[in-house]
Each structure stands twice: as structure tokens, then as C-alpha cells.
Amino acid sequence: MLSEDQICYQTYQETADWLLSRTKLRPKVAIICGSGLGMLAEALANQEIFKYTDVPNFPQSTVQGHAGQLVFGELEGKACVCMQGRFHKFEGYPLIKVTFPVRVFRLLGVEVLIVTNAAGSVADGYNTGDIMIIKDHINLPGLAGQHPLCGPNDERFGSRFPCMSDAYDKSLGKLALQISRELDCSDYVHEGVYCMVGGPSFETIAEACLLHKLGVDAVGKWLEFSGLRDSLFPLEQNRLYSVEDDSKPGIVD
């Protein structure tokens, strides 16, 4: 297995080329299935499955409930790739490996990434089993310097200082809320702020109270996406970000 300082552009390319040579599907959408959500991949038509153990350079799933395979297929006629099982820092993986698939997806031609996972609520009015659409996040380890973009920067994957003021696509969030209303399940669907932590322990009561005071709605393990926005969607530099949501500060880059 490669050590973290051996991972470079060619490593991601090698993995992407391996996959591209084995499937004719060219997904524009990738879905990372967190705990208990792997069944989503089972809904794909015309499946082509690659076990992580067979995919060059891929980390391996070690957590219960994470099948450890990439499922290519079609959802409503659109080519998709699902990760049935994701990677966590608490498994012993460095962040560059936790986020490894995101850059591979980029090289596969993916344009939309949907990340799902199991999280705990610290918000008022949420119930077990509810769904929260992430409108923004607090990358707690990232603020303290544990970030996948630490180290040499490869501009092919984005800028040294990626802007994160519009990290999550508002139109997709709105669409999900609209569909939840159409399906008559909007009582179980919220929009909120996700806080990622390292784990594996859950929070103490004091930590949960702290996160609630900080404006967090749900807390869970490190998400692959955080900090890698540029890797999927390169941003223009020196852009003025208007922030409609008054709960967030406006940022001028």
C-alpha cells in the first residue's frame, strides 16, 4: 500500500484510468454512501461493481456496515458511481487517503458529488432518522490544522487557498427540499450546519452543548468533501461572493 507522501497526481490518474478502462459508464454524479445508506447503490440499474480490494491505490473499508465497493450504474437513466462505504480518519487513514476517491471522481469526469453519512443531532426539533441537508459545515479538525490540503499543492486540483464561502450547492439543496415536500416527508427533512469531528468517540455532554452554542445542527465524522471543493469544481479567483443567508458572514475574496 502507498504511503501518504507517495500519493501524487499520477496516483489518482492511475486509479481513474483503471476504472475507465473497465466500464463504459461515464458518471457525472458520484454518491458517497455513509453508514446504513449503502442500499442506495442497490437501486442503480445495470450495475458494474469494483471491490476496493481490487481497485489500485484505493483504501479499504474496515468499519461495519461499509461494504467496500464502488458501484457504477444508472439512476433514472443517468450514469452514477456510488461508494458503498467510506473512509474515516479514526480507521487510521491519513486525510489524503480519506479524501482519495474525491480526486479520482474528478478525473473520471464527475461534476456533482453527494456525500451522505450517519450523524448525531444537536439541534432542537430533530428526531432520530431525520435527514439534514448540509447548507454549510464547520471543519473542526481543519480549523486546528488537520486538513487534507496541508502539504504541497497541485494546482491541477485547485488553488492553494480555496474559498469555502459557497461550499454547498444551494440549488441542489433547494431541489431536495422541494422533492421532500412533493413526497410529503418534509417534516423529516431539515437544512443545517454539519460539524465534522475526528471520532471515533461520540461527544461528551459538554462537547455537544458547546457545538450547539456554536450553531451546529448535526455532528459526525470527517466528510471527504471538506476543503476539496476546488478539486471538483475549480473556482474563479478574486470573485465576490454574495451570501443570501443572513446566518452566515459575507466574504469578499
Ligand SMILES: O=P(O)(O)O[C@H]1O[C@H](CO)[C@@H](O)[C@H]1O
Ligand atoms: O460513515 P459514517 O456514516 O459517517 O458513519 C460513521 O458513523 C458511525 C458511528 O460513528 C460509524 O459507523 C462510522 O462509520
Ligand SMILES: Nc1nc2[nH]cnc2c(=O)[nH]1
Ligand atoms: N452523536 C454522534 N452521533 C454520530 N453518528 C455518527 N457519528 C456520530 C457522531 O460523531 N456523534
